[in-house]
Amino acid sequence: MEFLVATAIGAMTAAGVYLVLRARTFPVIIGLTLLTYATNLFLFATGRLAVNLPPVISADAAAYTDPLPQALVLTAIVISFGMTAVIVVMSLRAYLETGNDHVDLPGDASPEAREDDWKLLGRKQGEPAARAAAGLEERA
Amino acid sequence: MNHWLILPILMPAILGAVLVIAARHDIVLSRVFSVLSAGLLLAVALVLLAMASDGSVRVYALGNWVAPFGIVLVLDRLAALMLVLTATLGLGVLLYAINGWDERGKHFHPLFQFQLMGLNGAFLTGDFFNLFVFFEILLIASYGLMVHGGGGLRVKAGVQYVVTNLVGSSLFLIAVGLIYSVTGTLNMADLALKVPQVPAGDQALLQTGAVLLLLVFGVKAALVPLHFWLPGTYANAPGPVAALFAIMTKVGAYSIIRLYVLAFGADAGDAAWLAAPWLLPAGLLTLVLGMTGVLAARSLGQMASFAVIGSMGMLLATVAVFTPQAMSAALFYLLHSTLGAGALFLIADMVAERRGMHRDRLTQAPRFAQGALIAGLFFAAAIAVAGMPPLSGFLGKLLVLDSVRSHPQAAWFWTLILATSLLAVVGFARGGSLVFWKSHALEAPPPATLRAAPALPFVAVGGLLAGLVALTVLAGPVHAWLDLVAAQLFAPAGYIEAVLGAAGGVR
Secondary structure, three states, rough: HHHHHHHHHHHHHHEEEEHOOOHHHHHHHHHHHHHHHHHHHHHHHHOOOOOOOOOHHHHHHHOOHHHHHHHHHHHHHHHHHHHHHHHHHHHHHHHHHHHOOEEEOOOOOOOOHHHHHHHOOOOOOOOHHHHHHHHHHHHH | HHHHHHHHHHHHHHHHHHHHHHHOOOOOHHHHHHHHHHHHHHOOOOHHHHHOOOOOEEEEEEHHHOOOOEEEEEEOOHHHHHHHHHHHHHHHHHHHHOOOOHHHOOOOHHHHHHHHHHHHHHHHEEHHHHHHHHHHHHHHHHHHHHOOOOOOHHHHHHHHHHHOOOOHHHHHHHHHHHHHHOEEEEEEHHHHHHHHHHHHHHHHHHHHHHHHHHHHHHHOOOOOOOOHHHHHHHHHHOHEEEEEEEEHHHHHHHHHHHHHHHHOOOOHHOOOOHHHHHHHHHHHHHHHHHHHHHHHHOOOHHHHHHHHHHHHHHHHHOOOOOOOHHHHHHHHHHHHHHHHHHHHHHHHHHHHHHOOOHOEEOOOOOOOOOOOHHHHHHHHHHHHHHHHHOOHHHHHHHHHHOOOOOOOOOHHHHHHHHHHEEEEOHHHHHHHHOOOHHHHHOOOOOOOOOOOOOOOHHHHHHHHHHHHHHHHHHHHHHHHHHHHHHHHHHOOHHHHHHHHHOOOOOO
C-alpha cells in the first residue's frame, strides 16, 4: 500500500508541476488542482498508513490511527476548493477582459504566442472583448 | 484569560461581515465604519503593546483547550510590535483609499477588514497549521483587493499572483506535514521542545520540511529567487492596495524570525540555525537585485516594488546573522521600510492619477496639479527608502552595519549595503528628476486641473512620513525597546513556558 500511495502522490505532483508551468490558464488550473490532490494525500499519509483502525477512542479498539492529519486534510480540502473557485473566476475574467488566456503579462509574451491566441479565438487582433464574451455565451 | 488578545482578529472579522451584509450599498456608511474600526484596531494594538512591554508572554487558548492540543494565540513583544505596525499602515492606507479608490470596485472595505484580520491572526498565532489558515485568509482577501477596480492587465497580474501563492500554499502544507510526521506536533512552542529530540534517522525529513517552510516564507517575503511575482503584482495593483501589501512581505519575514529562532535556534541540536546558511546569501542577493531594479525601473510603481524587494533583502540578510543585536537592527529597519514603502506606493499613485495617459511611467510629461507638493513628498520618501540622512532609513542602515561588524561575512555586508545605497540614490534621483523636474522644460500650458485637491490623500501620505520622522526622532528609545524584543526572542524558554506551563505542558 505504501508503494501505491507514494506512486500516486509522485505521479500527481509531477503532472501538477508540469501543468502549472504551461502558458495558458486552463492547464495551469488543472495543474494546481492535481497539486492540491497530491498535497492532501501526502498530508493524510503523514499520520502513517493504517487499515481498519478507528481514529476516535472506543472500548474495543486494539490500536488507533492518527486523527489529526485527517482534520488537517479536511481543512486543506475546504481551502483549496475555495481557492480553485477564485482562480477559475479570475482567469475567466482575465480572458474576457484581454481576449486571450495566456498567463504571461502582455509585455512578457512572445509575439508568436500572442498571434497564436488571436488565431485560436477565430477573430482579428484588436477586436473588442465584448464580442468574445458573447461568443462564449453562445457556445455555452 | 486575557480576552484582549482575540480582539485584533475578532473586530475586523465581525466588522467585515457587517459591512458585506448591511453597508454594501452605502459607501459613506462603509467608510465611517471602516475608518472607525481601523482606528479602534490601532488603539487595541497600542493597548496590547503596553501589555507586552512588561516582558511577560500572554497566551490565549482558543476554546480553552490546553496548549499542545488546542490552538493558542501568543502575545509577546514582537507580535505586539507587528500588530501596531499593521494597524498604523492600515489606517494610513484606508484614509488614502476612502478618497475615491474604494468606489472603483465592489467590496473594498470588507476585503480590507478581512485582510487586516488575516494579518493580525498570522502575527498572533502560536500554531503553525493555524498560521497556514491565517495566511490563506490574508491571501484570499488580497486576491480580491489586488484586482479591485478591474482592468485586463490588473486581472492578468492577479492571476499570476494567485497561481504563485497557491503553489506556495501547497508547499506550505507539504512542509507542515513533513514536520508533523517526525515531531507529532503543530504547536510552535511544543515544536521547539520536540526538535532537539528528533532521532538522527528522521533528521533528513525534519530538515527538508524546515527548509521547504523557509521556501514558502521566502515566496511571501520576495526572497531571490522567489521574488519574481512581486514587481508585476505590486506595480499593477491599485496604489493603496500596493501600499497595504508593504506589510505582506513582512509577514514572511516575521514567520522566518519566529520559527527559525524559536524552533530551529540554538537549542535545536542537529538542526540548529538551520535557516542561516540559506538566508544570508539569498538575502544579500535580494538586496543587490532589488536596488538594481530601482535603477532599471520604468515607472514609479515598479521603482517602489523593487525598493520593497531590496529592503526585504537587507532585512532578511540581517536576520540571518541571528544575533540579538542584529535582530534589533533588522526590526528597526522593518518598521522603517514598511512605512517608507507604503508612503512611496501612495505617492506613485498620486502621480499616476494626475498625469493622464502617462500614468506613473518615467517619461517626460506636462506639469500636473500640485506637482511641487507631491515632488516634495516624493523627495522625502525617496530619501527615507534609499537610506540617506537625515531620515530613519539612514539610522536603520547604520544600526545594521554596526551590528554585523564582528560577523565573518561583514565585508560582504558592508560592501553590498553601501554599494546598493548608491544604486538606490541614483535610481530615485533619476525617477524624480524625470517625473517632476523635466516636466517644467516642456512648453505646455500650466495644468488645467488646478482645482482644489482633496486634502485626505495628503494627510494619509503625510501621516506615514510623519511616522518615519517620529521613528528618526525617537530612534534612541525605539532602539532600546527593540533590544528588549530581540532579547525576548533569543530567550525562547519564557515563550515555551508561557505556552506549555512550567512543567513543559501535558506530556
